[in-house]
Amino acid sequence: MKITAILQRFRERVAVKLGLLLLSVFLLIIFSVGNILYSLFLNFYLSHVTEELVQRGHSHASVLSDHFFPVTIEHVIRMEKGSRFMVVILNKEGNVIASSASISPLQRDYLKEASGKKEGQENTIEKDWDTTPFLVSHSPIMQNGKTTGEVVMFSPTEPIRQAVRLLQWMLMITGIVTVLVVSGLLFIISRMVVRPLIEMKQATSEIAQGRYSTRVPVLGNDEVAQLAHSINHMSNEIQFYQNQRNEFLADIGHELRTPITYLKGYSEVLLRNDYTPDELTQSLTIIYEQSNRLQRLVQDLFDLARMEQGNFSFCFVPLSLEDVVTDVLSLVESSMDEKKISLEYEPPAMPMSIEGDKQRLEQVLLNILENARRYTPSGGKVYVRLNGTKTSAEIQIEDTGPGISSEELPFIMERLYRVEKSRSQETGGAGLGLAISKKIVEAHHGSLHVESEVGVGTKFTIQLPLKK
């Protein structure tokens, strides 16, 4: 069971697959090349040996054709005595005149065959080097155009077989050594390719287990490196969202704690039953205000969550933007008056109609105007301007309040972000108004911008596309 499990794991590894694939290609190449080399060598060697045999026979026959005397015959025999060849000279009748070594019965059969050959026939009688002990050739001795004898040459085939065996061994050993070396190299190379993948696999499983700070080393700029880069980017993003979520939860906890503390404290006062009528009114007022605050906070969070999920339903209808603005202005007028803030409105030069959700657009304007009122001190001014181009409308809401520093400005539209971190009852918002406003404006295919200068004031600009 264990062995099959190990084999299974082995088979699942990319390095093994890649290595095996390359190795089989390599083996195929080595096998073909070896085969070609082997046949080339064998052909070349055999034709060399046979040719030498035939040539020697011919030259003896040619000498004997000129001088077919015992001295010459003796000379030829002596020449071959020391060599690896054997020569036999036959007379016209096929009887042996002389031979350089003793003749075996098998050789006698060849001699018979040689004497039966006609002039002009092939000179080699035996070419089979593998199963017979000799290669055999014959050359006729000619005098006055007639065959007067035969020179038969024998060459032992054992040296050929030895050479071939040696060649086979050499090829096999070379093959085995190359295969071993190459397989080692191939597995090293494929491991090198696969190692980054293994590292990435480990990194992603660590990320999946919540260790978001895990990073993969990025080497070079190839596809593997790009993948590593994407994984790092992904874990960065996850880490960022994880941090944001933690911060968000902490902030929400903080936001909920304040009103709940009030509610608890003042209801305790009422439960004690020894309050004065003034204390009763004060407690009830605070309980009422704090429940309102809690209700608004929960509603805002709910809206924001639904907008971020993209399933907040808007009711888009044709609207006059001027009507929306003037309706909201009439709502905030009295509270601005109360705080002695003057509200100035510049109407547009031409009518502006848009496609939008009236209630939600009013919510945006109310949020921004409420901020302007809340953060601008008494005696300040708030300007509201409505103008636009052929394709888009622009609403500017500018105040002469304290302004927002450039370090804080980029964050004020993030949810739960507030510039003044100490939460006084006076200016106590949850930091959700602008986040929601931005989402609403974006759902209208528009944009919300803010410019501000500390000590001078803040200007919000809403841009919305006009109805075509």
Ligand SMILES: Nc1ncnc2c1ncn2[C@@H]1O[C@H](COP(=O)(O)OP(=O)(O)OP(=O)(O)O)[C@@H](O)[C@H]1O
């Ligand atoms: N006109 C302004 N002048 C100065 N600071 C502003 C102005 N408008 C917004 N801010 C700063 O931006 C922060 C975020 O505003 P936002 O409307 O999102 O939250 P909030 O007013 O604090 O709370 P909420 O609107 O949820 O009641 C505010 O807390 C405030 O510090």
Ligand SMILES: [Mg+2]
């Ligand atoms: Mg606000």
